[in-house]
Amino acid sequence: MGETIDARGDAAGAAGAALREDIARCVHCGFCLQACPTYLQLGTETDSPRGRIALIDAMTRGRAEAAPALLRHLDLCLQCRACETACPSGVRFGRIMETARANVLEGGERPLSWRLRATALRQLLPYRRRIAALMALLRAYERSPLPALLRRPTVRARMPRALRAAEQALPVVAPHLFEPPPQPPNLARAVAMLRGCVMPHLYPRTHAATVRVLNRLGYRVVFPAAEVCCGALSLHAGDRRTARELARRNIDAFLGAGVEAIVVNSAGCGSTMKEYGELLDDNPAYRGAAARFASMTRDVLEFVAAHPLPPLGEVRGAVTYQDSCHLVHAQKVTQAPRMLLRAIPELELRELAAPDRCCGSAGLYSLVQRGMSARLLAEKMDDVMTTGAGVIATANPGCMMQLEAGARQRGLDVRVVHVIELIDQAMRAGEEMT
Ligand code: SF4
Ligand code: SF4
Known part of the structure; x- marks a missing residue:
């Protein structure tokens, strides 16, 4: 993997002190409980933020062991x-949850499922060819007679529930892979864009729309060839060592591109990339570069909203907006997507009752915690149906996949898009008017 510096996940001492400091800030007031999706579902203190902090504190002080019964409560956390x-x-x-998971994974009581998850991610995500092979398998499945057979009502009724849910949750691979388009030669300013792991396979249309919008704002878009996975999934799984290595490789790849900003249209990736400075703060060779990288990273919606827009044409219809957790809660970007949607003529934005409640996607969560993920998705789809909107706009590929699965399960005629696709559509309509 091109290991260069600081190969070990070395920060146990520093991370331990930071963890104790972070835990000490909790005054046990409980204001967070009603915001926590798992607490709202289960009503148990151990499945609330305050309860989880208490469990992690007990483990840190050696008063509790990383036993399966305790780790179950950490596993159920969506990290939303x-x-x-x-x-x-x-x-x-x-940060508390990431560090706690890393401590468990690096400690003596590592559960097999955690080790397997971290290893699978480590063996897959940094390698574009392996991801492509997995996507080819998915595509071959979609093209085979199997999906039609498995979706027959008589067959579905006999399928185990878990298999039925897994089949419905499978993402749809696009017919073509995203390839960076040639860039207009007359644009003096340049930004770099993250391709990501699954977006080029699942949502090439979102990438294409993002590039077109950035071009219209006057930017050439560069895709650094040496880009790797952002490391978010590894970090959330407790594999700090892999996340740190991926961060270093991305820093080398992007900072050499000579651009003004690093634009990301996946909220989960952008959130981790904005935190590279913290992730590598104890690495003297990378500290400065990581902080610079983080300060240059922008979610595409906040980036676009900070620019004067060309005239927008009409996009008719009712649209609801699902805040992606890592955009609203991690990056604190709430108004930019709404401002952009409201700027589109004839687009009616209908707010969800709980737009910032997690949809249950949460990276690998929908695969490894299917029960809770399904409950949260069912609530989300109820909320969507109440709005009567025909389009769900959001800002993260995981949310898009999960919401598409929710619409399929309900048989709803609802389209799921990234906000940038609607902006692109409105800009194109604006160009046609002039
Ligand atoms: S984490 Fe929850 S319980 Fe602790 S201080 Fe914050 S709101 Fe209060
Ligand atoms: S990150 Fe989300 S699921 Fe986890 S404790 Fe906080 S609110 Fe609950």
Whole structure:
């Protein structure tokens, strides 16, 4: 993997002190409880942010073991960070959970399932060819007679529930892979864009729309060839070592591109990339570069919203907006997507009752915690149906996949898009008017 510096996940001492400091900020007030999706579902203190902090504190002090019964409560956490938004004391819950998971994974009581998950991610995500092979398998499945057979009502009725849910949750691979388009030669300014792991395979249309919008704002878009996975999934799974290595490789790849900003249209990736500075803070060789990389990273919607827009044409219809957790709670970007949607003539934005409640996607969560993920998705789809909107706009590929699965399960005629696709559509309509 091109290991260069600091190959070990070395920060146990520093991370341990930071973890104790983070935990100490919690004053046990409980304001976060009503923001926590798993607490709202289960009503149990151990499945709330405050309860999880208490469990992690007990483990840190050696008063509790990383036993399966305890780890179950950590596993059920979506890492959605809604508790961070709700917390008046500024408790960095995301960092607490990531560090706690890393400590378990690096400790002596590592559960097999955690090790397998981290290894699978480590063996897959940094390698574009392996991801492509997995996507080819998915595509071959979709083209085979199997899906039609498995979706027959008589067959579905006899399928085990887990298999039925897994089949419905499979993402749809696009017919073509995203390839960076040639860039207009007359644009003096340049930004770099993250391709990501699954977006080029599942949502090439979103990438294409993003490039077109950035071009219209006057930017050439560069895709650094040496880009790797952002490391978010590894970090959330507790594999800090892999996340740190991927961060270093991306820093080398992007900072050499000579661009003004690094634009990301996947909220989960952008959130981790904005935190590279913290992730590598104890690495003297990379500290400065990581901080610079983080300060240059922008979610595409906040980037676009900060620019004067060309005239927008009409996009008719009712659209609802699902806040992606890592955009609203981790990056604190709430108004930019709404401002952009409201700027589109004839587009009616209908707000969800709980737009910032996690849809249950949460990276690998929908695969490894299917029961809770399904409950959260069912609630989300109820909320969507109440709005009567025909389009769900969001800002992260995981949310798009999950919401598409929800629409399929309900048989709803609802289209799921990234907000940038609607902006692209409105800009194109605006060009046609002139
Ligand atoms: S995490 Fe924040 S909101 Fe939750 S109990 Fe602790 S201090 Fe209160
Ligand atoms: S990150 Fe989300 S699921 Fe986890 S404790 Fe916080 S609010 Fe609950």
